[in-house]
Amino acid sequence: MTGTLRENIAALSERRRREAREAPLGDRVADAITGFVGSMRFVLLHLLLYGAWILVNLGWVPGAARFDPSFVVLAMVASVEAIFLSTFVLISQNRMAAAADRRADLDLHINLLAEHELTRLARLVDRIAARLDVAVDDPGFDEIKRNVEPEQVLDALDKTPASGG
Numbered sequence: 332m333t334g335t336l337r338e339n340i341a342a343l344s345e346r347r348r349r350e351a352r353e354a355p356l357g358d359r360v361a362d363a364i365t366g367f368v369g370s371m372r373f374v375l376l377h378l379l380l381y382g383a384w385i386l387v388n389l390g391w392v393p394g395a396a397r398f399d400p401s402f403v404v405l406a407m408v409a410s411v412e413a414i415f416l417s418t419f420v421l422i423s424q425n426r427m428a429a430a431a432d433r434r435a436d437l438d439l440h441i442n443l444l445a446e447h448e449l450t451r452l453a454r455l456v457d458r459i460a461a462r463l464d465v466a467v468d469d470p471g472f473d474e475i476k477r478n479v480e481p482e483q484v485l486d487a488l489d490k491t492p493a494s495g496g
Contacts, residue, residue: 361423
């Protein structure tokens with residue numbers, strides 16, 4: 332791995348850490364809750380709690396009083412929990428989608444810059460070849476020397492029928 336690649340990885344990692352530290356409190360709370368909800372500890376905790384609730388209210392635990400024999404309270408608790416958990420998950424997904432959009436924009440800008448630089452290099456190579464009287468036999472070389480127009484590419488993609496089922 333090159334030094335430049337290591338530096339880029341370190342810089343991007345530090346940026347992610349800084350953005351996580353500087354995120355609004357609500358976003359950090361939502362991410363922490365979502366992180367816990369998506370863990371096996373959460374699953375095991377629910378198995379224990381709901382399992383005990385069900386066993387007690389079925390009367391299968393000697394000495395334990397049935398406090399929700401119809402399971403109405405259990406259904407209500409589970410429903411309210413689902414409402415809040417789904418909201419926290421959506422908050423986290425919205426933040427992740429926004430970050431993915433920013434990365435996609437960055438990728439697009441870098442790719443457009445690289446395309447522009449390669450086009451300029453191709454023109455330079457063409458001038459060098461002409462000066463040295465070297466024939467360029469690649470019929471696609473003229474296309475490489477033209478800048479890509481992102482708007483034209485997007486228009487062409489919009490006109491292409493979607494594939495899939």
